[in-house]
Amino acid sequence: MAIAAAILLALSFVFGGASREHALRLALVELAALPLLVLSANRLIRTGLWREHRFALGLLGLIAAIPLIQLIPLPPFLWTALPGRADMVLALQLAGIQPGWAPITATPDLTWQSVLALLPPAAMFMAVLGASHAQTARMMWFYLAGAVVAVLLGAAQLASGGTQLYLWATTAAGSVTGFFANRNHLATLLLSCLPFAAVFGAAVLRRRSDERLPLWFGALFMGLVVIGLAAIRSRAGVILFGPIAVAGMLAAWIAAGRGRPGPGLIALTGGVAAAIGVVAVLALPPILARFDVQSAPEGRFEGWPVVADAADAWLPLGSGIGSFDAVYRSVEPLEQLDPTFFNHAHNEYLETWLEAGWPGVALIIAFLVWYGRRLWAAWKAGPSRERDLQRAASIALLAMLAHSAVDYPLRTATLAVLFALCAAILEKAGQPTDRELA
Numbered sequence: 319m320a321i322a323a324a325i326l327l328a329l330s331f332v333f334g335g336a337s338r339e340h341a342l343r344l345a346l347v348e349l350a351a352l353p354l355l356v357l358s359a360n361r362l363i364r365t366g367l368w369r370e371h372r373f374a375l376g377l378l379g380l381i382a383a384i385p386l387i388q389l390i391p392l393p394p395f396l397w398t399a400l401p402g403r404a405d406m407v408l409a410l411q412l413a414g415i416q417p418g419w420a421p422i423t424a425t426p427d428l429t430w431q432s433v434l435a436l437l438p439p440a441a442m443f444m445a446v447l448g449a450s451h452a453q454t455a456r457m458m459w460f461y462l463a464g465a466v467v468a469v470l471l472g473a474a475q476l477a478s479g480g481t482q483l484y485l486w487a488t489t490a491a492g493s494v495t496g497f498f499a500n501r502n503h504l505a506t507l508l509l510s511c512l513p514f515a516a517v518f519g520a521a522v523l524r525r526r527s528d529e530r531l532p533l534w535f536g537a538l539f540m541g542l543v544v545i546g547l548a549a550i551r552s553r554a555g556v557i558l559f560g561p562i563a564v565a566g567m568l569a570a571w572i573a574a575g576r577g578r579p580g581p582g583l584i585a586l587t588g589g590v591a592a593a594i595g596v597v598a599v600l601a602l603p604p605i606l607a608r609f610d611v612q613s614a615p616e617g618r619f620e621g622w623p624v625v626a627d628a629a630d631a632w633l634p635l636g637s638g639i640g641s642f643d644a645v646y647r648s649v650e651p652l653e654q655l656d657p658t659f660f661n662h663a664h665n666e667y668l669e670t671w672l673e674a675g676w677p678g679v680a681l682i683i684a685f686l687v688w689y690g691r692r693l694w695a696a697w698k699a700g701p702s703r704e705r706d707l708q709r710a711a712s713i714a715l716l717a718m719l720a721h722s723a724v725d726y727p728l729r730t731a732t733l734a735v736l737f738a739l740c741a742a743i744l745e746k747a748g749q750p751t752d753r754e755l756a
Contacts, residue, residue, distance in 0.1 A: 319361065320453060322354040323445050326735065327457060330438055331464050334731025335498035336486045337662075347731045348434050351441040358444035371447055374745045377688060378440060380681055384674050385433045385639040388423040397422065402632035405648065423638020424645065432639040438731050439738035446742030451704055454743060458514045458707070461736060462539060465511045468496030468504060469546045476549065494549045498730065505555030506727040508543045509717040510736060513566035513710035515539035520570035521706055536570075554721050562717050569709040572701050618664035618724065624649060625663045629672040636675030645672065662729065666722040689715065689744070696747035704746065711743035 333343035362368040394417040423429040472494030475483045486499035496504045519536020547555045663669035670678040696708035727733045
């Protein structure tokens with residue numbers, strides 16, 4: 319199972335950085351998830367661990383159930399009576415075609431693709447539930463190393479001035495994107511990894527170990543995040559950095575033993591402060607220019623009211639997972655037409671409301687309830703190896719959830735697998751650690 323997890327992590331990182339196009343690369347990630355899915359499910363059932371995680375596994379099952387239910391064919395009298403289908407029925411009538419059996423979703427092929435896209439995060443979630451702390455920590459070290467390589471690749475992309483180092487055909491050439499097609503998603507990766515680097519480094523202080531490599535790596539990584547965000551110039555990344563960095567430092571302080579900050583923790587904080595100072599001197603003007611919307615109107619804000627109106631028209635069941643593009647094109651105001659197109663709502667909560675209706679909204683609320691309970695359990699506990707990871711995971715999840723309000727990072731396999739890994743780590747906050755059992 320460890321080999322299967324390593325293969326999935328590697329392929330999701332290299333081939334999972336885009337949310338559309340390049341179907342073969344994404345299919346490789348989904349195929350790589352199948353062995354891990356089978357092995358992890360077998361382990362949870364064989365050991366009985368599934369009983370301790372019934373609620374979380376139930377949420378995972380409901381996430382998969384929504385698109386699957388939307389694919390069930392319905393008789394003509396039923397699906398034609400659903401809200402939002404009037405234009406589809408009219409088109410059939412104008413073509414002289416009698417309505418036949420059809421599913422709830424308006425785009426069955428894209429809904430099937432969405433079901434397949436759930437395989438990698440589902441496999442990773444179940445695998446981490448049955449993994450040891452050491453195995454989970456190694457996975458997070460892989461992400462930290464991958465984030466460093468992604469930033470270095472982004473620096474090479476920026477220095478090259480061409481398109482040869484970009485991995486995706488549809489990408490922001492001239493920007494720092496790393497393994498992703500979207501530079502904002504690289505910013506999300508850095509923010510999500512930041513708290514793990516902080517707690518790995520600070521935990522050395524609590525153990526009073528002579529090994530100082532994790533501490534220095536944590537300090538250097540946090541400085542790299544600051545410099546990386548300045549080069550990426552993601553507005554959401556810049557805005558979220560402050561809260562995520564503060565939460566990460568708080569988690570590091572707890573991981574260090576809640577004592578008086580020692581030289582190592584001061585060095586960690588000083589490294590971040592120095593990096594912020596360098597960025598403020600050298601790169602602040604272009605960063606601020608990214609927030610200037612006077613010269614170029616922000617399309618996502620103009621589109622949100624249109625998406626909300628469309629969602630109301632398709633309630634209560636939604637238009638189908640993956641149908642956003644087709645539905646939005648049918649209602650897009652003529653005055654908003656331009657050479658670009660609105661491939662996603664850039665707001666996952668709003669897009670879920672459109673595609674999944676009230677069941678999707680109920681599932682988001684249930685997830686937030688689970689997240690709040692596990693977050694409280696993780697943060698009220700004292701320092702330990704397991705709790706340190708759980709607090710870092712809660713911050714990483716917060717970064718991805720917050721960024722999802724203005725973008726769609728979880729539609730990339732790379733970040734979806736990372737999200738599932740962090741969710742599985744946090745799920746274990748409801749259980750006592752080995753230290754607490756002793």
